[in-house]
Amino acid sequence: MSPLSLSAEQLTKRFDHFTAVEGVSFSVQRGEIYGLLGPNGAGKTTTIRMLLGLLRPTAGQGTVLGYDIVRQPEEIRRRVGYVSQKFSLYPDLTVAENFNFYAGVYGVARRSISARRGDTLALVGLADQEPVRAASLPGGARQRLALACALAHQPDFLFLDEPTAGVDPISRRALWDLLYALAASGTSILVTTHYMDEAENCYRLAFIYQGRIVAEGTARDMKEQQMQGQVVELDCEPLDRALTILRQAHLFDEAALYGSTIHAIGPDAQAALVQLPGLLADQGVTLHSAEVIAPSLEDVFITRLRHVDQSVHSPA
Amino acid sequence: MNTRLWPIMRKEFIHIVRDPRTLAVMFIIPVVQLILLGYAANTDIRHLAIAVFDADHTAQSRQLVEAYRASDYFAISAYVNDESEIARLLDGGQVRGGLIIPPGYADSLLKGRAAQVAFVIDGSDPSVAGTAFAASQSVGQAQGVKLIQQRLGVDFSSLGGIEVRPRVWYNPDLRSSNYMVPALIGLILQFLTGLFTALSIVREREQGTIEQLVVTPIRSWELIVGKIIPYVGIAFFDLGEILLIGVLWFGVPVRGSIPLLAAIALLFLLTTLGTGLFISSVTKSQQEAMLVSFLVLFPGIFLSGFFFPLEAMPAPLQAVSYVVPLRYMLIIIRGIILKGVGLPAFQEQVIALAILGPLILIGASLRFRKSLE
Ligand SMILES: Nc1ncnc2c1ncn2[C@@H]1O[C@H](COP(=O)(O)OP(=O)(O)OP(=O)(O)O)[C@@H](O)[C@H]1O
Ligand SMILES: [Mg+2]
16 A cells, blocks of 8 residues: 555635635645644635545545545545544443444444453543543543544544644643554544644644645744744833834834744844844833744744735735 | 444434433323323313203293203203393303293294294304204204104104214214324324434534534434434334323223234324424524424424314315325324224325325435535
8 A cells, every 4th residue: 555645636615606725735644643734714624524525625636545535435434533623422421332332333343342442442541431421521531532432443544623622731742642652553644723833743734824725844844944034033122012113114024922022034134133223222122132043833834924915915 | 234223223212311301201291292182172062061041931941951951962050030141151151051942932832833942152162162053953953853743743753754863983972082092193203203303413413423423434324214213112102102091091992903003103204204304404403493393393283184174274274284294194093093994994195104204204314414514
C-alpha cells in the first residue's frame, strides 16, 4: 500500500452562491498527524465532510485510504473514525454502553467487543468509568470517551474536528499524547483546530482562511521559508498608544499585540529599528526593548492573511 | 440476522427503559385513555331523566306516561304542574327532557281526533338528543298503534301490512363502550408509534448524535428499522393490554380472530411509523415534533370516523378521509372485534392500508434520508 493515506485535489464546495471551500489540496501520509488550522467559518468542517462523503464536492476530487470520496464513501466510513465537532454521546447510556453501541454498528464481532472495550477505555484513561452514565462525565472525559468510540473499530484514519474546543489544558495535553501514540502505531490523523499552539503539535499543517489554503507545510518550514519579512518584538508602554503610532508610521507592514508585547512585521527590520526609539519617545512612549526575533506561526499567518486580503481587494 | 440492527435496537430499548416519562406514557396512558373514553364518550341513553306535565289527568294520559316509563329509555324524575316548571328543570339540568300532555288529550282520542302531546328535549348534547328524539317518537307511535287497535277492536297482525321490527346486530344493547374500545386500539397504536418514533429520531438530531451515526456504516434503512422495532413491540404490548381491559372491564366481546387483528395492525403500523418518520424529518426539536404530531394526528382522528360518522361529514372532508389510515383501521378493528368477520368483509380496507403503508413509509424514508444530508 502506498504511504499516502489521504489526498485532496482542488476540493471546492459552493452553497448556493457562497463558496465555503475553494481549491483545497493537501495530502496526508500514513501515520502522520495533519492539522487544518483556521478561524471560525474558514471551511474546516466543510472540507472534512466532503472527505467523508457527507457532502458532495462541487468540484475537485480526493481519496481516503485509497478510496474515492465520491464513489466509495461507504468503504471509507467503514475504515475511518470521526469525532465530529459537535460530537455527542448518548447521555443516558453508560460509558460501556456508548462504546458497545459504536463498536456494534461498526461491525466489531460481538465476542471481541468486551476485550476491545477494555483496551480502548484503558488507552483513553476511562477503564474504571464503565458503569458511569455519559451525562455525569466531566467535559474532558466525555471527549476521551468520544475518541474511544471513534476508535472502537481500530480505524486506519482518524478525523477529529476541533477535538479540544472547550477542554481544559491538562486534558488537551493528554489528548495530544494519545494522538502521538496512535500515530506512532500507524494511524493517520487529520485534526482541525483554531488554536495556534496546538497547530504546532502537528507534523504538517495547512492554514485555511475563507475557504482557501493560504499556507501549507511543516511549522518549521512555514516559519523559515514562508515568512515574508522580519519580526520585531517591542516591550514598551503604554501598549495601545505605541500600537497606534506604529500603524500610522508605516515603518512596518503589520503591528499586532502579542501578549504583553507588540510584534511588528516588516521587510527591513534593521532600518526600522533605527528610527523607532525616537518616534516612540516623541509621543511619550517608553521603549524598554526592541529586537528582531524568530517568527511564530501566528506571525506567519498574519503576514499571509495580509497578502490574501490585498490580492482579494486589489486584483492584479 | 443483520449485525447492525441489533446494537441499534438495544440502544433504543435502553433509552426507553431509562426514561420514566416515556415508560409512563407508553404503558399507563393507554389504560387511562381507555377508561376515560370508555366512560366519558358514552352516548347510550338509558333512564334519561324527564319531567312530566300531565294537564289532562285521565286514565289515557296516565297510560301514555306509563308507556314512556316502561320503555327503559326514560326515567320520570318529576311530575310538575306547569310548563314553565319543565323549562326551569331543563335549564338547571335536573332533567334532559319533558313530556307535556295538554288538557283534552283523552277527549280527542275518544272523539277520534288526532291527539297531540309535546316532548321537549335538551339539545345541548346532540348525540344524546338525537337518541332521545327517536326514542320519544317510537314510544309515542307504539302507544298510538295500540290505541287504534283497541278502538277498532282488531288485531293488526291479522290485517297484513308492514311491520318493521328493528333488530340490532353486533352490539344489541347499543353500548357505546363496545364501539369505542376497539376504536381506541387504533387510536392508541397510532399515537404511540407515530409520536414516539418522531421524538426518538428528533432527539438524536437535537443531541447531535445523528451526524455521528451518518458516518458509521449504518445504512438509513437499518437506522429506521432498528429504531422502529422496539416501538412496534410496545405497540403490540399495548394492543394486548387494551384488549384485556376491554374484555375484562368493559365486557367487550371479542368475536373475531386476534392473530388476524395483529397481522393487519402490523400493516397499519407501517403508516403510523411512516408518519412519525416523516415528522422527524421535517422538525428540528422535540417540541416542534410534538406540535407537528398533534397537528397531523388530531385532524386524522376526526377524519377517521372515531367520534363522528363519516357519512355525516361534508363531501370534501369525506374525500380527505380516504388518505387517513385510521379510517380503514377502525372499520377493520370494529369488524373483527364486534362482528367477528374475516378478511373478505374488509378486503377494500386492507387493500387501502396495503397501499398507504408502503407508500407513506417509503416516502418518509426518502425524505428522512434527504434530511440526513
Ligand atoms: N450547509 C450549508 N449551507 C450554507 N452554508 C454553509 C453550510 N455549511 C457551512 N456553511 C458555511 O460555510 C462556511 C464554512 O463553514 P465550516 O463549518 O466549514 O467552517 P469551520 O472552519 O468548520 O468553522 P468553525 O470553526 O466555526 O467550525 C461558513 O461560513 C458556513 O456558514
Ligand atoms: Mg467547524
